[in-house]
Amino acid sequence: MRGARRRDIGLLGLALLLVAAMSTALAVGPAHLSLSEIWMALQPAAGDSPARAILISVRLPRIVAAALSGAGLAVSGVLFQALLRNPLAEPYLLGVSSGAALGAVAVLSLGLTVGPVGLAAAALAGALIAIATVFRVAYAAGQLDTRVLILAGVVVASFFGAGVMLLLTLAEGRSARSALLWTMGSFGQASWQMNVALAAYSVPAALGAFGLSRHLNALALDEESAAHLGTDVERVKKTSYLLASLLAAAAVSVAGVIGFVGLVVPHAIRLLWGVDHRYLIPMSFLAGGSLLVLADAAARTVAQPLEVPVGVVTALIGVPLFLVLLRRGYARQPL
Amino acid sequence: MAVTFRVLGTAFFLSILIFKLAIPPAGAVSPGGPGLPGGVVVADAAAATRAEDSLPEGRLGLRPHRRDTVRVSDDEGTSVAFARPPRRIVSLLPAATEILFEIGAGGDLVGRTRFDVHPPEASAVPSVGDGVRPSVELVVARQPDLVILFAGPDSRAASDALRRIGVQVLAVHHNTLADLHLNIERLGRITGRDSAAARLSRRIRDDLSRIRRITRELPERSVYYDAWWHPPITIGGGSYLDSLMTLAGGRNVFGDLASPSPQVSLEAIAARDPEIILYPVHRGAERTPIADRPGWEVLRAVREGRISVFDGEVVVRLGPRIADGVRKLARAIHADAFSTPASPSPGGERP
Amino acid sequence: MSFELGDAWFRYPRSDKPALRGVSVDIPAGSHTAVVGPNGAGKTTLARLLLGTLRPQRGYALFEGRSAADWPRREMAKRIGVVAQGGTPALPVSVTGFVEMGRNPYVRPWAPLGEEDRAKVSDALRRTNLQDLASRVVNELSGGEVQRAKLARAFAQDPRVLVLDEPTAHLDVAHEMEIFRLVRDFVDDGGSAVTITHSLHLAGRFADRLCLLADGRLEAAGSPPEVLRSGTLSRVFDWPIEVVALDHAGLTGLHVVPVDKSRSPDRSEEPA
Numbered sequence: 001m002r003g004a005r006r007r008d009i010g011l012l013g014l015a016l017l018l019v020a021a022m023s024t025a026l027a028v029g030p031a032h033l034s035l036s037e038i039w040m041a042l043q044p045a046a047g048d049s050p051a052r053a054i055l056i057s058v059r060l061p062r063i064v065a066a067a068l069s070g071a072g073l074a075v076s077g078v079l080f081q082a083l084l085r086n087p088l089a090e091p092y093l094l095g096v097s098s099g100a101a102l103g104a105v106a107v108l109s110l111g112l113t114v115g116p117v118g119l120a121a122a123a124l125a126g127a128l129i130a131i132a133t134v135f136r137v138a139y140a141a142g143q144l145d146t147r148v149l150i151l152a153g154v155v156v157a158s159f160f161g162a163g164v165m166l167l168l169t170l171a172e173g174r175s176a177r178s179a180l181l182w183t184m185g186s187f188g189q190a191s192w193q194m195n196v197a198l199a200a201y202s203v204p205a206a207l208g209a210f211g212l213s214r215h216l217n218a219l220a221l222d223e224e225s226a227a228h229l230g231t232d233v234e235r236v237k238k239t240s241y242l243l244a245s246l247l248a249a250a251a252v253s254v255a256g257v258i259g260f261v262g263l264v265v266p267h268a269i270r271l272l273w274g275v276d277h278r279y280l281i282p283m284s285f286l287a288g289g290s291l292l293v294l295a296d297a298a299a300r301t302v303a304q305p306l307e308v309p310v311g312v313v314t315a316l317i318g319v320p321l322f323l324v325l326l327r328r329g330y331a332r333q334p335l
Numbered sequence: 336m337a338v339t340f341r342v343l344g345t346a347f348f349l350s351i352l353i354f355k356l357a358i359p360p361a362g363a364v365s366p367g368g369p370g371l372p373g374g375v376v377v378a379d380a381a382a383a384t385r386a387e388d389s390l391p392e393g394r395l396g397l398r399p400h401r402r403d404t405v406r407v408s409d410d411e412g413t414s415v416a417f418a419r420p421p422r423r424i425v426s427l428l429p430a431a432t433e434i435l436f437e438i439g440a441g442g443d444l445v446g447r448t449r450f451d452v453h454p455p456e457a458s459a460v461p462s463v464g465d466g467v468r469p470s471v472e473l474v475v476a477r478q479p480d481l482v483i484l485f486a487g488p489d490s491r492a493a494s495d496a497l498r499r500i501g502v503q504v505l506a507v508h509h510n511t512l513a514d515l516h517l518n519i520e521r522l523g524r525i526t527g528r529d530s531a532a533a534r535l536s537r538r539i540r541d542d543l544s545r546i547r548r549i550t551r552e553l554p555e556r557s558v559y560y561d562a563w564w565h566p567p568i569t570i571g572g573g574s575y576l577d578s579l580m581t582l583a584g585g586r587n588v589f590g591d592l593a594s595p596s597p598q599v600s601l602e603a604i605a606a607r608d609p610e611i612i613l614y615p616v617h618r619g620a621e622r623t624p625i626a627d628r629p630g631w632e633v634l635r636a637v638r639e640g641r642i643s644v645f646d647g648e649v650v651v652r653l654g655p656r657i658a659d660g661v662r663k664l665a666r667a668i669h670a671d672a673f674s675t676p677a678s679p680s681p682g683g684e685r686p
Numbered sequence: 687m688s689f690e691l692g693d694a695w696f697r698y699p700r701s702d703k704p705a706l707r708g709v710s711v712d713i714p715a716g717s718h719t720a721v722v723g724p725n726g727a728g729k730t731t732l733a734r735l736l737l738g739t740l741r742p743q744r745g746y747a748l749f750e751g752r753s754a755a756d757w758p759r760r761e762m763a764k765r766i767g768v769v770a771q772g773g774t775p776a777l778p779v780s781v782t783g784f785v786e787m788g789r790n791p792y793v794r795p796w797a798p799l800g801e802e803d804r805a806k807v808s809d810a811l812r813r814t815n816l817q818d819l820a821s822r823v824v825n826e827l828s829g830g831e832v833q834r835a836k837l838a839r840a841f842a843q844d845p846r847v848l849v850l851d852e853p854t855a856h857l858d859v860a861h862e863m864e865i866f867r868l869v870r871d872f873v874d875d876g877g878s879a880v881t882i883t884h885s886l887h888l889a890g891r892f893a894d895r896l897c898l899l900a901d902g903r904l905e906a907a908g909s910p911p912e913v914l915r916s917g918t919l920s921r922v923f924d925w926p927i928e929v930v931a932l933d934h935a936g937l938t939g940l941h942v943v944p945v946d947k948s949r950s951p952d953r954s955e956e957p958a
Contacts, residue, residue: 003780003821030464031476050478053500058472108488116492169598178488181468188468189492191499211795218787220777225770227739229843230763230791275778305449305464305473 007279010272014286018067021290025063025297026055030304065190065198066296066310067289069251070261072202074288075209076251077262078280079244082216083237084146091248091262094153098160099130100252105164105179109171116189119182120197120253127249130156135241144237184309185256187296194254201250205243206285212236212243213277220275258311261288264318271325291318407505407521410486411494415503420527421481425474427466427490430509430654431483432457434522437655438531446477453652471496481505481525510595511575515539515653535655542658543582546665550584553669558585559609559636562596564622567604571597575653583665585611605633612636613667615647643667688847688878689713689736689754693745696731705731707902708745713895715846718869718879720889722913723899724923729882732899733851736880738762763791767840769850774825774832781835784824785810788842810841814868830861837868848872848879854888866892886942890914898922914940 027038033051041051076091083089091097103126104119114122134156138149164183168176215236218226223233251258265288269280295313302308408414425446426432432451435441441456448466451457463473467489474482474497482497484490486506494504505521508514516536523532558580562568570576571592580587588607589597612634614625631637645667649660691711697704706728713719713736721729734740735747738754747754749762767788775784788810789803799807811817814834819827824835833853840848848869854862862885869879870892883889889896889910896913898906900922906913919927919942926945932938 003783029472030470031472048501050475054472054475057496057500058475114488114491115495116488119488171594175488177467181489186468188471191492191495207796214787214790214793214795217777217779218790221775221787224739225768225775227759228737228763228766228768228770229787229839230760232759276783300470300472305462305470307465307468307470 003274007273007276007283011279011283011286014283014290018286018290018293021293021297022063022067025066025293026059028297028301029054029059030300061190061192061195062187062296062300063293064195065187065254066292068195068198068202069187069255069258070265070292070295071206071285071289072198072247072251073258073262073292074265074284075206075281076244076247077288078266078277078284079209079212079216079240079247080262081266082219082277083240083244084150085220086150087267088263090259091244092252092257092259093157094134094149094245095130095157095160096127096245096248097252097257098157098164100124100127100249101179101183101257102126102160102163102167103129104182104253104256105167105171108178108182109167109175111175116191117194119189120194123253124249126160127245127252130160131242131245131249139238143234144241146237149241182256185258185311186299186307187255187310188307190254198250198254201246205247205250206281208239208243209247210278210281212240213281216240216277217275220277255310258292258314260311260314260318261291264314264322265291268322268325271328405524405527407525409505409521410508411491411506413498413504413506415481415505415525417481417503417525421479421503421525423477423479423481424526425463425477425479425482426451427463427469427474427482427484428507428509428518429453429466430515430652431507431518431522432460433652433654433656434519434532434535435526437535438519438523438526438528440522440526440528443526445479446474453656469493475500475502483507483522485509509653510573512543512578512653512657515657539655539658543661546658546661547582549672550582550665550669553584553672555584555586556610556668557588557607558611558613558668559588559604559607559634560613561615561622561625564625564628564631566598567601568596568598569604571595576650579650579657579661579664580668582661583668585613585664585668601630601633605635609634609636610641611668612642613664614642614644615650616644617647617651643670688715688750689880690748690751691732691735691742691745692748694732694735694742694747695744696728696735696740696742698731704902706735706742709899709902709904710745711897711904711907713878713880713897715878716873716876717894718873718881718892719895719897720893721880721882721897721899722884722886722889723905725884726901727899727922728902729899730851731902732897733849733880733882737766737768737849760791763843765845766847766849767843767845769833769836769840769848769853771852771855774827774829776825778823778825780821781816781824781827781838782807782811782820784835785816785838785842788839791843806842806844810838813841814838830857830864833857833861833865834868837865841872846877848877850879850881850883852882852884854883854885862888886914886919887940890940890942910940914942 027035031054033054037051038055040046041049041055046052073091077089080089080091080093081087100123104123106126107114107119107122134149134153137152138145168179171179215226215231218229218231219233219236227233248262266280266284269283269287273279273283291314292310295317296310298317299308299310299313404416404418406414406416420443422443423445424435424440424443426435426444427448429448429451432444432447433453435444436454436456444460446463447457447460449462449464450466451460461477463477464470467485469484469490471493474493479502481503483505484494486508490506494506497504505525507518507521509518519532519536523529560570560576560580562570569589570587571594572587572590573593574595577587577590588604588609589599612625625631625637625642636642645663649656649663689712691709693708693710694706695704695708696706709732721732723729731740735742736749736754738747738749738757741755749757750765785807786799786803789799789806792803793799811820814837816831816834816838819831824832827835837853850869853865857865866888869881873879881889881893893910895908896910897904898913898918905922906918914929916927916929919929926947928943928945930941930943932941
């Protein structure tokens with residue numbers, strides 16, 4: 001029971017961390033706004049002002065997009081690690097990002113005039129095609145063979161990756177640069193409209209993942225034990241794959257490829273609070289959101305007025321943090 | 336299996352639906368922003384051009400105190416409308432910055448990219464960072480009434496965001512000499528300096544035709560433009576440099592390729608056997624000298640030492656100084672005929 | 687009748703020999719049935735057919751009158767608790783957390799454990815005498831403690847039937863007895879149990895009924911004296927085996943004694 005209280009405190013702490021991260025991110029940016037300016041601009045009665053426009057129309061959509069993507073990627077990582085029983089599994093392992101990149105690069109190199117939303121839709125379509133292809137190969141006779149899933153995923157990822165390279169080679173310089181910028185990942189394209197779509201994917205998928213948490217705990221024993229504990233193993237595996245892929249697809253479509261969140265966050269939570277998915281999933285959701293919100297805030301400010309790719313920041317923040325946790329040893333926190 | 340595909344299919348259509356419902360089509364975004372009456376008529380570029388053409392040439396170059404609302408359409412199908420010339424302009428297009436200074440509107444600039452260092456006065460304008468994928472936040476912080484930026488997918492998010500906030504955005508292509516003249520005309524019209532803009536355009540045209548008159552008499556030389564060497568990247572027919580090279584009396588050996596910056600092979604260069612290799616020098620981008628590159632002696636031009644080094648910076652910017660760049664390009668291609676500098680033109684030889 | 691098998695056949699994919707060939711057996715409720723037989727006889731396959739994780743390719747396998755493989759897993763898990771073969775779970779969870787998994791079939795997906803769930807879990811911990819180890823991490827327990835924890839988890843499922851697959855492999859005598867005692871108590875309290883074991887003498891002591899499998903076929907079924915016969919066992923295990931009626935210091939039962947071939951059978955079967 002002591003463990004349960006520790007985890008409840010942890011969950012509360014992570015929720016506060018997310019709020020703090022979002023507030024901090026709202027307060028910092030290349031345009032220097034003082035705290036009093038921010039306070040004044042955020043009053044409901046405040047009229048239109050550049051400060052208000054910067055806060056509400058520029059910073060907040062980015063922050064929300066970063067929070068939703070980070071949360072989704074972290075939960076996606078938890079699901080893939082549970083499904084594939086492989087600690088190295090991460091949201092992009094099975095071709096979601098390559099599919100999305102192919103969708104986006106195809107649109108960019110064809111020179112189609114689409115806005116950020118159209119680009120995100122194309123990326124999502126590419127990701128869904130990759131997901132369906134991998135699933136089609138690995139799902140046979142009512143069973144999802146995770147070994148086939150990994151192989152099919154990695155191979156499909158390579159295939160779509162080759163498609164991206166081919167298009168980049170053939171594309172004229174300008175669209176090649178656009179495509180490159182897209183794959184580096186950024187929340188600069190975020191808008192409220194995009195966030196609505198992102199939330200429509202991520203929030204139900206994360207809730208669905210949370211609903212599976214007992215079954216994921218049982219699956220962590222072994223498939224046969226899980227079946228005897230009332231888990232419909234094939235259905236849970238299938239659902240996990242689809243939810244994890246949709247979460248990754250939504251994030252990658254909005255922000256491009258952002259590595260490390262889906263790998264590092266779930267492991268960090270396991271190291272700190274144990275392996276129980278009933279906590280691991282909501283905690284990863286909150287911690288993943290916080291990490292990306294802070295990483296994006298750093299991406300916007302460290303080299304201002306230039307923007308550093310957010311994936312670079314997640315790696316630079318996430319990896320040392322993770323190594324410290326690893327060095328402390330795998331703390332076996334009781335469930 | 337069927338269930339899965341139905342799920343994925345539903346997810347896909349759902350997403351399209353969400354996008355469609357949540358996002359008004361680009362055209363529905365009011366180009367004028369909230370400050371303007373609704374239902375702004377988007378004038379097409381041709382109409383704007385005709386309107387300007389009908390203005391008597393050589394009228395007072397001063398800004399009129401009163402004028403009708405000026406509408407100028409851009410290359411993304413939207414337009415800007417100004418009852419009075421904008422006084423707080425952010426230019427995310429280095430060439431536009433130069434043009435604005437050239438036509439006397441430099442004082443209205445309140446923001447520029449970090450690459451805008453010409454003319455020297457431009458450095459006094461606050462920088463907002465990159466021009467491609469700009470920081471919307473920094474642009475907004477300058478409180479602009481007009482933002483000029485490149486049309487295309489990289490700036491689209493920024494232009495959408497700015498328009499939503501109510502900032503007028505002129506998104507333009509700037510890839511060809513025709514674009515240059517069109518943009519000079521657009522900026523002149525917006526800032527109420529139509530005649531200064533017309534003078535600038537005419538000066539560039541005159542300078543270029545003066546150069547062309549000389550190069551037309553010279554034998555055309557086939558040229559390989561050494562943009563990068565590992566892998567070899569040159570310029571194709573899609574680049575404005577290709578047309579500048581023609582003006583300078585050269586023939587780009589890869590002018591048949593549509594891409595502006597195609598990657599080619601050493602063998603393909605050898606097969607096209609250029610008479611001259613142009614080696615542009617750029618600040619801060621040192622490349623291995625051609626003579627030191629293993630295998631490049633396969634090119635006849637290399638063996639015979641016909642490598643022409645020139646200052647690549649002068650042709651990098653498709654702006655008011657472009658005629659100067661073409662002159663230097665012509666000198667690099669026809670070193671013999673252009674041994675002495677051609678007659679300087681006003682404004683053409685700025686430091 | 688809790689389980690019924692009728693002419694059940696099963697062959698694993700990529701195997702040329704069927705694991706089960708036409709087994710028909712009824713396993714009544716309210717009894718402890720032991721499934722015995724040599725290695726590779728098909729005991730575990732039989733258990734999988736009973737539990738519905740495998741479906742017979744011919745014949746049928748019913749649980750409470752319904753095809754076992756067609757039971758929703760959740761409903762089946764409310765009725766059958768399973769203790770699998772030894773081996774430590776690789777999961778760093780506490781004993782309590784491990785036993786709480788037994789409540790999975792009863793808890794709604796997004797809901798926390800209720801009062802009743804917690805009561806069942808502490809009852810299961812008490813029955814298996816694990817209260818003092820409740821906060822220990824399960825993969826740091828000894829082999830006997832792990833098997834008790836698995837039994838506790840099965841008890842927490844509040845089942846009518848226990849199915850145990852080699853529950854005492856690798857356990858010493860005391861722990862072996864402890865497990866069989868708990869299962870016996872469960873049956874005496876009105877439950878049913880099916881135990882797969884290679885321990886003929888424990889099966890003979892604790893089970894009400896035995897099923898002897900050999901080479902995928904049912905060789906014999908019935909009460910221990912009916913099944914544990916020297917001739918049948920010697921043939922099935924391909925080794926001389928004697929069955930001795932034991933009556934020593936108040937202990938009664940059948941004693942199954944494999945004969946050391948190098949010695950005379952007359953001496954070796956003398957009870958110590």
